[in-house]
Amino acid sequence: MKVLPELNLETPTKIQQKAIPILINEADRDFIGLAQTGTGKTAAFGLPLLDAMDVDAKGTQALVLAPTRELGQQIAQQIQAFSKYLKGVRVQVVYGGAAITPQIRALKNTPHIIIATPGRLLDLIKRKAINLSTVKHVVFDEADEMLNMGFRDDIDDILSHAQGDKSTWLFSATMANEIRDIVDKYMTNPSEVKIDSGTLVNQNINHQFFVTKAKDKAGLLERIIELEPDMRGIVFCRTKRDTQELAQQLQFRGLPVDAIHGDLSQNQRDQVMKRFKNHSLEFLIATDVAARGIDVNDLTHVIHHSIPDDLEYYTHRSGRTGRAGKKGISLAIVTTSEKRKLKSLEKRLKLNFTPYELPSAVKVQNEKLQLWAKDIAEINTEMDAVKEHRTDVESIFESLSKSELVEKLIMHQLNNMGISTSVPHFEQEFEDSGNGHSKGDRKAERRSSSNRRYKRFFINIGSIDGYNKKELIDLVTTKTGISKSNVGPITMEERRAYFEVETEVAGTVESPFKGMMIDGREIRVNDADTGGKRNSRSSKRLHDHRSGQKRGDRSNRKGKRKR
CATH class of the missing domain: 3.40.50.300 (P-loop containing nucleotide triphosphate hydrolases)
Structure with missing residues (x-):
């Protein structure tokens, strides 16, 4: 009671209101609590568990099972926080994906409460690093997710090692058939509390x-x-x-x-x-x-x-x-x-x-420009280098008014951001009718524009990256701000692609991609007629490096078959 106000736990949630009195007054009885995640179930079982602990007794007294490492860690942290003023209570969490030896050493101190993921717990049982014979309470948190993740056999195995005079407390968001099977097999006349999901919708x-x-x-x-x-x-x-x-x-x-x-x-x-x-x-x-x-x-x-x-x-x-x-x-x-x-x-x-x-796209751009402008306004100019260059630079700008200079700076930054001065085309696709052209109209327009002149570009993104022609068009138009109607034929390959855009907007294509990184790989867009072949080879090397040993092994096997 002393620690709860410190943790801002002053008004109990519905599951806490109903579960805590039962679990304290009938601690030896089996219990089922049905409530959603985020409704305070950890306190609903954690506080009664601590109330039932006998710090002078030997052996582990409570076992809490959680489906994931993260949930197990969070349960352990909360129970440890609840026990701040309870001297001598030992809590230990064990989970897979981490070295088992330190966990075995920690268990030698015989914690009163163990929080565990099913797989790691069974491993520790097989190594005889853990003894469940003295356990008085077994708690299942997120029981439905344990079953969804395939832990049914593990649960049966664990409960077979924790037989005897114990109570089982099961908390779940749903009462699936498999959970009902566990209830029928391992629980006797359980108390049941169900918080109607219709009453759980947070008003905030x-x-x-x-x-x-x-x-x-x-x-x-x-x-x-x-x-x-x-x-x-x-x-x-x-x-x-x-x-x-x-x-x-x-x-x-x-x-x-x-x-x-x-x-x-x-x-x-x-x-x-x-x-x-x-x-x-x-x-x-x-x-x-x-x-x-x-x-x-x-x-x-x-x-x-x-x-x-x-x-x-x-x-x-x-x-x-x-x-x-x-x-x-x-x-x-x-x-x-x-x-x-x-x-x-x-x-x-x-x-x-x-x-x-x-x-709106304009609002998004405005947010970015305001942050950019604030960064500029906060720059410290008390440097000799600024004074040395100011006169020459100022002479270039002296014919401009303040408004004209600000407009040119905004245009410069928009270009750096890879944003067209017009509203990006993808916005119009979310709005009613957009530019008034249907998809069929745009295709027809493209087909009837054979007299247009196009420029062909190379990009080191291919189907191996999970892209198809449509997604590549989306990437190009979103990044450059040009319209989809400006984009011509697309050629997708495994490790590269080629796309064409109208020459009148071709000058805006390459610069927005500069500095773009994907998984440590620089994305490059070049004129296909001048740099495409060279970049195709380097793109292949980057993709081969990125693909890892597994794909390399597959390639070697193919090579051996050819030889």
């Missing part, structure tokens, strides 16, 4: 939607992320492939985003999370499963690149923003066919989705 969250075509979702996200430098959050996708592809598209456009999904190694996942927590990344692109265990309280946005079929997943996602009394935005980007899902969510969760107002 503004639920918004925007309707667009599927192909335009990445461009829309780029606009949204560029609008506000203090914006940060999670973009949810349906599959690991969608997550990776979307992250790559946004990274190609120079945005501070990265993907987090099940195919990443633990080290890669740790690096991504480190960058996100220190604000070098603004958005994580994640699947529902991969996002479990991510607990960051200052998220301004949750963006649904695809709407989940299960309303509880929507509640779980959106609940990651609007925490600690702050306001948050949950934005659903939907196609026309997906609007029916929004209607269902509105009805079942008693929500009101309001239309999202698309930020």
